[in-house]
Amino acid sequence: MNTRATQIPFMKMHGLGNDFVVVDERGRAPMVDAALAVAMADRHRGVGFDQLAVMRGSEAADVRLVFYNADGSFSAACGNATRCIARYVMGETGQDSVRLQTDHGILAARDAGGGLTAVNMGHARTDWHAIPLAQECDTLHLPIDGTPTATSMGNPHCSFFVTDAEAVELAVQGPQIEHHPLFPQRTNVQFVHVAGKDTLRMRVWERGAGITLASGSSSCAVAHAAWRRGLVGRDVTLRLDGGEIGIRIAEDGIWMTGPTAHVFDGVWRVAS
Structure with missing residues (x-):
């Protein structure tokens, strides 16, 4: 984390109650690391969220997204956060579609009308090594009680x-x-x-x-x-x-369509 950043602007968003903190690092030095994500995730002493999304510049898309889980671990994908940020970027640019770069690939998003936002989350992968699993097995019926x-x-x-x-x-x-x-x-x-x-x-x-x-x-x-x-x-x-x-x-991937909400903006003050 950039220790010189004493104040970190953020946005609170949610999709169907799946809530996020979004930090815009475009044009700025990195401000977010795992320790900060854990601190901000605390619903009693922090802001509270399911995932934290960082917006960064991208030469391949309109914006690059990096996702942290509430425990500070990384995630390559976060569909509702992607929709929320897509809606924000469309409002910012006046476009009705955007492209977002993630570790899962470049995802297309668009205004679906009626206040809804759609994102193409790409193709599902079902090979055991792609998931990944610890051993080769039938991914349709796993060798776990309940055959998930x-x-x-x-x-x-x-x-x-x-x-x-x-x-x-x-x-x-x-x-x-x-x-x-x-x-x-x-x-x-x-x-x-x-x-x-x-x-x-x-x-x-x-x-x-x-x-x-x-x-x-x-x-x-x-x-x-x-x-x-x-x-x-x-x-x-x-x-x-x-x-x-x-x-x-x-045929081009799995499209997800639903509502988004930009709840409030805030500033996280980093202890000196």
Whole structure:
């Protein structure tokens, strides 16, 4: 972290209650590191967030994004934060579409009308080494009780299809699966049931964050896993604790469409 920065401007945003702190480092020296992310993530002594996103300059896209989880670890993808920042950059530039560079690749985003923002999260990966898993196995039916499905959206996901997602003890089962030895980089965990035609009810335990009201990359992973299992078609509505989001499994990638909110701006004062 740049120790000369004593005040760090930030924005608080959320997508369906999945909340973020966003720091704009474009044209500035780096200000964010893992220790700062952990301090700001504290919901009692800091700002509080599920993920922190850093905006940086990019020669390949409109902006480059770097993501920290609440525990200070990195994530290559964060779908709802990407949508929130895309909406911000579109408002800033007057464009109706933008490109955002992430460790998962360059993602296209666009104004979907009605105040909604869509982002193409790229293609899901289902090869065991791409997720990654600790050993070769069938990613559609993992050798774990409940035979969940593993998917990568730039970060690992483990999706359990259950009778009633509401009945799952998420705070107990989530961390157990996050740290399962089959996932050397830990994993995001979802419990989901079919709630209607092309409609899924999902609850989420996020790697490095815990229970969250929503998760964009998890929504994409679950929709793709359910499609692989023949439970839904290519256009899926997911009902999350924070609201509904739309997923479309298209030829050019998985598109996610939903609302965003820019809640407030603030300044983090670094102790001298």
